[in-house]
Amino acid sequence: MNLVDSHNRTINYLRLAVTDRCNLRCFYCMPENGIKFLNKKEILSYEEMIRLMEILRPMGIDKLRITGGEPFVRKDLMSFLKTVKNRFDLRSFSITSNATLLHNYMEELPQLFDSMNISLDSLNADRFLDITRRNDFKQVWDNINALIETGIKVKINAVVMNDKNIEDILPFVAWTKNKNVEVRFIEEMPFNGSREKEQISNWDYTKILEHISSEFPEIEKLETGPSSTSLLYQVKGFTGKFGIIPAFSRTFCGTCNRIRITAKGQLRTCLYSANGTDLLKPLRAGKSFETMQQIVRHAVSNKEANGFEAAEKRLDQGAIYESMTTIGG
């Protein structure tokens, strides 16, 4: 039977974090010295992730996104991805990556993915270094262009931040004039492993759209799927598109269809909630397929109505805001 929460939302989308580690240090995501990373024994093995998919697929999970941390820093990722692709009949299979390591896999990627999400917050090498604290702009830029050439649909995720990359917003939109790429501007969220909520950017989706409209007045709004988190637009006559994701304004919670599993095997029903349901322990204790399904069903039935409710509960518990690498972006 399909997974339905107590707000009558069908849950069919899983974001699976294969690692909490990363080779960049994006300042909105992680402190400069990183976070306390998990050791190998504490995270799900690939076999355990496959087992979880065997449990979840019959419950209606047919959309899967691999994320992290940076998925490609985990050893043997490609053979895991091939196994998942071949074993499960998925409506959608994708991955989110910072693109730093993609040159190693450019030929194999089109056999795995129709579409990939790539994080890139600036088109300028100095600002990229300032934001990510790593000097990898050229490699990332070359990889993104090579990826577009393969025919994979590329969606760029750019987090919009005060004093960091506001000057990149218009060039990003201009880039879509002749490139078949979708640039999605994301409101910054407080998941940085250190800073508090109050300090984040005031660039919300309305301000971002107004800023873009001031330079590109002829913008068309495009249709998106019912559970889409992105408001989608196109400048009239442009090849590519741009989107805005109100990740902090949380206007999309009413149609949320997703759950997350963190690298350490915690099921999270909302990005903003402090608590998760441990799946690793029962899995390693050899709990039956049916028991595991019951654990998942119970967690989903308690899925928060929206990210505000989840965040309120978090504050009540005095829980600090974690890094997105811990939650699984």
Ligand code: SAM
């Ligand atoms: N390392 C991969 C990457 O950067 O694409 C995948 C994991 S990353 C945590 C997934 C997404 O979360 C990225 O697009 C990143 O920009 C976004 N992200 C991380 N921290 C964020 C924050 N505090 N606010 C908004 N988005 C954030």
Ligand code: SF4
């Ligand atoms: Fe790494 Fe992605 Fe976080 Fe940047 S956003 S530090 S690339 S996990």
